[in-house]
Amino acid sequence: MDISTSHSAVSVSLLSPTDHDLWDKYVHTKPEASIYHQSKWLTLIESSLKQNGFYFIAKDATNNVVGILPIINLKSWLFGNYMVSMPYFNYGAAIADSPEIEAQLMQAAIKQGETLEVSHIQFRASEPFVSSATTDAMTVSTQKVNMILDLPETPELLGKAIGSKRRSQIKRPIREGVSHKFGGVELLEDFYEVFCLNMRDLGTPVYSKLFFKEILETFADNALLCVVYWEGKPVSTGFLLHNNGRMEIPWASTVRYANRISVNMYLYWQILSYAIENDFKQFDFGRSTIDAGTYKFKKQWGAEPQQCYWYHWVPEGAQAPDLSPSSGKFDLAIQVWQKLPLWVTKMIGPPIVRNLP
Structure with missing residues (x-):
């Protein structure tokens, strides 16, 4: 998959075992990158949570890394088949040298999602993507904020x-x-x-x-x-x-x-x-919904909201399922879980939660 930029041709491929150092060196040059962009998460999530990762790396004609996108495929009979960049955490969307390369990485992920027949793909960004044909076709959720304190x-x-x-x-x-x-x-x-x-x-x-x-x-x-x-x-x-x-x-x-x-x-x-x-210099209290209890707790320490931009791609004519605990459809399951013996939750919890984003 190739496009032409104003500088050179850029190709996107899946991360190879020999490219981990190149990936991480690129991440370390980008101040907007989080720890969750590091390549070590691929092996860690695959080994401890048994989920498949698809790490897309963009290179120019001289083999220099110009963009990366880590994404995990979550698949279960209970919650369906979908992809998130990155699940379990608040950060992890595409990072690239230009909006065009950023869009190309997401297009590669969408192509992979179509092959896997996923219900949707979620890209968790801390900044809005620059408008493009790719992001224009997505919906964006701004319900969540990350609470950041300047120390x-x-x-x-x-x-x-x-x-x-x-x-x-x-x-x-x-x-x-x-x-x-x-x-x-x-x-x-x-x-x-x-x-x-x-x-x-x-x-x-x-x-x-x-x-x-x-x-x-x-x-x-x-x-x-x-x-x-x-x-x-x-x-x-x-x-x-x-x-x-x-x-x-x-x-x-x-x-x-x-x-x-x-x-x-x-x-x-x-x-x-x-x-x-x-x-x-900063402390990240994690994500909250505006005016919720956790939001108010974090606010009392002086933390300020930083908007989350969670983009969703779905196949044409489809709609992304609502997997939020606040949706109401999990209320009975939550009530049952609260009554379980602790040893039971330790045993059956991990196979369930690994499929939740």
Whole structure:
């Protein structure tokens, strides 16, 4: 598949085993790239979640990389057959030297989707695509925002910014004798116990422990855990990833009985203080819906919304299914899940959640 640009002919192909270094070198030159654009996710997702990845790489006539697009094919009897760039996270759409190459990468993904007979393709972008014949044929959802905090120079300045009410909420668990640890794989058991309990109570299937373990090991220089303990037990935790001066919290969980002492506030205070002390410039609280509970929680720390642009391609005459938990069609399943024993959710959750974007 070739097009001509003002510079040279550009070809798009699937990533070969010998091109991983070229891919990652290109990603590192692009400030708009996220950690989820790195090629390591292809192997990680295929091995721990058993999903097929299609990583498209664009090269010019001199074999220089000029664009990339990672995409995963999610396929199950329960949720159907579709593709997402990137699932499980908030970022991962095409990155290229020009809008024309960006469009060419998406056209290659659409061609692959037609071959696989997918119901739809979702491209998760943090900036709107420049209008083209490709994107003009898509719908775009702007229901979600990522909540981003520009970090101050010191934790003391953050404390002043959040106000006396929230500072008192942070002091409450300290009076109760909580403690915390930052670490890696050695904290995985404690993280996973809290995560599974919280997800069960929310009615949400859990990822496998292997998935988190492989992230911690594959991205050892970019991933860490924070676990808060109360009365000798883990009660609150966050999984952290960082890249290019920004720290992100893809997963955070707190057990319900610890909410009464505001342990969640303590968790985020320690994480934000750690980010500031280690010279990170921004903190990404993750995505929310405007004015939802999670949005308001993140807003109180000073985070500001950054619009998400999620583009959807569907075959002509078709309509993308609504897989959102808020759609209402999963209400009964959520209620049943909340009543299951924890060990059951740990066993049957991973095969289900790997098919959810």
